[in-house]
Structure formats: structure tokens, C-alpha cells
């Protein structure tokens with residue numbers, strides 16, 4: 001079996017100047033097309049929802065639209081936890097909370113259903129990339145407005161040349177790879 005590092009090195013490619021000049025885009029589509037690699041990644045991310053004895057310590061897994069969905073749904077199933085989508089503005093049908101934030105390449109608003117969590121639910125947030133940290137920060141605000149507890153955030157890739165880690169200094173954030 002390949003190591004997780006090999007899987008990540010083989011499965012993540014750099015696309016310069018996408019979606020705009022100056023951005024080095026981390027493309028995870030080769031990894032997603034690699035069944036054994038994708039399986040290893042899901043297992044590694046699910047481990048952040050367990051304690052040292054392997055007991056599941058989260059009730060819900062949040063995925064952030066769109067790439068976060070791809071990782072979070074299988075992580076939720078692997079943990080036996082519920083899946084909650086955090087979506088871009090205007091996509092969720094029932095009453096929502098909304099938070100706006102700045103991205104490496106633009107601005108966005110994300111939303112969550114107000115009734116997505118039971119009070120005190122322990123929540124693991126999953127996304128593909130931590131860049132400026134604006135998306136995760138807004139997502140954590142949404143979860144807390146719902147009355148749920150953030151257990152942690154796990155991302156596939158952390159971009160160390162951007163200030164995401166610093167911005168989230170008070171939060172538990174784990175990354176499978178830092179570049």
C-alpha cells in the first residue's frame with residue numbers, strides 16, 4: 001500500500017493562474033479518480049473525528065460547498081455521523097443563517113439551515129483547501145450561531161503561504177498536507 005504522502009503527492013496537481021493570474025490552484029481531481037488513494041484520504045480525515053481510543057467523538061460532519069462536499073460525505077459515513085451541507089448563498093430551501101467572507105479570489109456568502117444541528121451537537125468541519133481561512137472562519141460562525149459545538153476542522157491541503165492558520169489560531173485545525 002502507498003503511504004498517504006505518496007497518495008497526496010501523486011493526486012494533487014498545481015494549476016498556475018487559475019481561476020485568475022497569480023493564483024496557484026491545487027487541483028484534487030486526480031486524487032478523487034484514484035479509488036485506493038481517495039479511500040486512504042477519507043480514512044485519514046475521519047480519524048480527526050475520533051479520540052485516541054478510536055471512539056467517534058462527533059455527531060455531525062459539515063461539508064463546505066462544493067469541493068468540501070466530496071470529502072465530507074464519505075467522512076460522515078465512515079464515522080457513522082450525520083452530514084450537514086454549508087452552501088453558497090441561495091441554495092438551501094429552509095430558513096438559514098448567512099455569513100460573508102473574502103476569498104483568495106473574490107467574495108462569497110455561505111449559509112446553513114438554522115435547524116441543521118441539535119443543541120450541543122459536536123461538529124467536525126471538512127474542506128479541501130485552507131487558504132486565507134475566510135471560508136472556515138465563516139463556517140465556524142454559522143455552526144456556533146446554530147448552538148452546536150465545533151469539535152475541529154480538517155482539511156486536505158493547507159497553503160502555508162497564506163494566513164489561514166494564523167487567522168484560525170484559536171481553533172483546532174488539522175491538515176493532511178501543508179504546502
Ligand SMILES: O=P(O)(O)OC[C@H]1O[C@H](OP(=O)(O)OP(=O)(O)O)[C@H](O)[C@@H]1O
Pocket residue numbers: 064065066067068102103104108127128129130131132133134135136164
Ligand atoms: O481559506 P479560503 O481563502 O477561504 O479558501 C478556501 C476555500 O476556497 C475554495 O472554495 P471555493 O469558494 O473556490 O469553492 P468551490 O469548492 O465551489 O470550488 C476551497 O474549496 C475552500 O472552501
Ligand SMILES: Nc1ncnc2[nH]cnc12
Pocket residue numbers: 023024025026027104129131132159
Ligand atoms: N490556491 C487554491 N487552490 C485550490 N483551492 C483554493 N481555494 C482557495 N485558494 C485555493
